Amino acid sequence: MKTFNYHSAKDVKEASKLASSSSAFLAGGMTTIPSMKLGLASYKDIINIKNIKKLSGIKVTSKNVTIGATTKHVEVANSKEIKKALPSLASLAEGIGDPQVRNRGTIGGSIANNDPAADYPSACIALNAIIHTNNRKIDAENFFRGMFETCLKKTEIIEAIEFEIPQKSSYQKLPNPASRYAVVGVYVAKHKTGINVAVTGAKACVYNDKDLAGALKKDFSSSAIDKVKILSSGMNSDIHASADYRANMVKVFAKKAVDAC
């Protein structure tokens, strides 16, 4: 790993001030550190934001679940409050990586990285999340821009993610057997105001499948999904799954999610 200057910021203001075009914020480091080791990324400055107390924690109300950016996956998975208010989100967190990754990895890091196969971006889209940063509030649908790309600016720090509690929801995925990243993952959420079917792993970036949501709006049952044609164009194709296979898996896991709602 190439050398860098390590900083531990005491508050968000200090972290933002230290940031530049050649820096990265460090929370769990579950992607940042391996990426640096593999030579996929290098930074002059690494700014640890884990010691900023206000960035961690879980708050549940009757309408929302708000999770601090540096809250670890294990904390979301084990939170009694989240298990009660939004069990699909706790179960998503439980399925990320392995226990050691869940003991370090954070929700803010996951969405800031926006890996096409990450789990949390689908939760943001399905649960109408609002991403709170040190500068603004961003709707999830405007936050994720493309493969490993978000609308965050270099000095901008995610502070918390606010999820809307739906009437019912479920996240189901086909995990890569080694990494447990989603080969395809589908998060179905039925809100008072509408239905979201967020798909991760299938394309370059998480997306809300309007055709599936439309079919479920008319008839919220897994058989309604049978009639929807999912095209493989634009789907990822790699050693784990071809584009055609992924297109089929979107259907299979959307049905599973609806049945589990």
Next chain:
Amino acid sequence: MKKVSLEINGKKVTKEIPDHITLSSFLRDTLNLTGTHIGCDTSQCGACVVHVDGKSIKSCTALAADLEGSKITTIEGLAKNGKMHPMQEAFKKTHGLQCGFCTPGMIMSAVDLLKSKKNPSDTEIRDWLEGNICRCTGYQNIVAAVKEAASKMKS
């Protein structure tokens, strides 16, 4: 360079280290605690698992500078008064290892599992060890070892 103070296997350690040094390198190269192994070096294989403040983590993906003030337990810290930890005994008894490269990580991970689940099922053990890769045993005897340790540690 950064000055870090940690507690490792009950002993206080203070060292000046380069900013980018990972905990695994710090343990092996600076402190000579070579029981913690480095396999993939990218947090997939689990050979480097240690406990930080009681929780298992992959030490190859944690910066030593980031762990100021932490309490760390490595495989060398498990035996007490010359007597192996029940998990180490169980791996020995049930042949839970062949080449032994993954074993320190397997044991540290399995010890963490038994903290929250006293009597894990085969499925729970296999799920928990998702992040620990063994290329020799086929895992059967590793699962048997964890079950053996669980029953010994209960009694």
